Amino acid sequence: MEGLFYLFALSIVISGVMVISALNPVHSVLWLVVAFIGAAGLFILLEVDFLALILLIVYVGAIAILFLFVIMMLNLTGLEGTDRSNYLPTGFIIGVVFLSEVLILQTRISMGVDPNWNFMEAPNIEVLGRVLYTNYCYLFILASFILLVAMMGAIVLTHDTKIRVKRQDIFLQTSRKII
Template sequence: MTELHILFYIFSIAAIVAGVMVVVAKNSVHSVLFLVFAFFAMAGVWILLNAEFLALILVLVYVGAVMTLFLFVVMMLNLDLEPRKEGFVRLLPFAALILFIVIGLTVMVVGPERFGLTQVPVPAPHLANYSNTADLGSVIYTNYAYPFEVAGMLLLTAIVAAICLTHRPPKNRKVQDVAKQVAVKRDDYVQLVNIPSEKKTT
């Protein structure tokens, strides 16, 4: 067991615990913070795997930008926490069963006897001047140019979708139109009716 092993186990256990806490945490702000923690732990694992660039991007983009925005949204929405707990007990057996099957299958199949050093050879050690970033850059615009373009298109679609769902208001939204309010005339709302006065009967 080397230092790398110890580091790996620390990061992995942190990621798993954080992942579980995202689901279990009662407060949704806590859930988001645990998700941030899970991202940090995964970034640590990726660095151990020599994927420095991806790890840094994960921290910069996801933790720095995406999750911060997400946190704002969660805080602003002020979610009602009660409905989340509803049906927890009722659905627990099904959830436990599915969890048991998926984890059981994974543990059965993914292990050192199938992914050990006999099946997967040790990757050749990198030279001192090896750069993961340069490697990534050289394949992304050559071998992976087509998926890269499609991914770009996917992001464009997401932007257009988000704008068209939020920007175009539905026609019957109850919102004040200031111009209309200012232009209001008395005759629009007040109608003077001439009622003949009646004589007192008593």
Template structure:
């Protein structure tokens, strides 16, 4: 079981690297789907089935397919990809080193962190008495409701951005006039 966990974890890391290193945007989205599926398999191995299924439905079923449709709609494959990407390596390396140091600092602080001295501001007694989905809903929708509101605004801005990018104002496009179509006037 531990070997399977390391296999999927390695697959997530390799897929993530392939997402940012693939020159074709369609291949990049396909690697993203592989990364999401491997992460869902990790959640299943950790016995968090609900989160794994939500991960598959939301990320693979909606977001990754949306990326794929946007890439096809905007026709990003004709941008002449395959250029030299080596000039991005120093910036990527610096960002990776910063993230690695942040993880190491967090890990060192968590090793010295003692949970016995913490007084929680919330009552967590319901965790032992309720099913997993109910506990997840209570915690997410009471303690972290502001994150859901922020996420909804971010998705709204993304939706408006996609509409603005695809909206065309050219004159040669035939447009419908709803008033003329629905009016009962005779034009003879």
């Protein structure tokens, strides 16, 4: 059981690295699918079968396929020769920050320093709702506004006003003489 955990965790880490390092965007999406499958395997090991199946259906079945279609429609063929090494310092800094946060949280939980992290009193969804809607309510509202603006921007960018739309003239259609 422990060996399967390490196998799935290693596959997630390797496929996550391959997502950001693959030069072909289609290969990146395929590595993303492998990462989702590994995460679903971890959920099955944790006996959260419903969440694993939902992850597979929603992310692999819908979002990854949507990414794949969008990438194929964009026809991104000129990205193979671009130099992406200038992004490495930023990615390294973000990775170090995330790793340090995980280690700090792990040491706090193992030492029992933080009394606010009592997860055994309520179900996971209730704890998540309490934290999200009380401690992080302003950030939650800000994220929703950012998503709304992004959606409106995508609609504005794809709206083409130069296409002439044929309009129906009901009077002209009904006044024709039948011969």
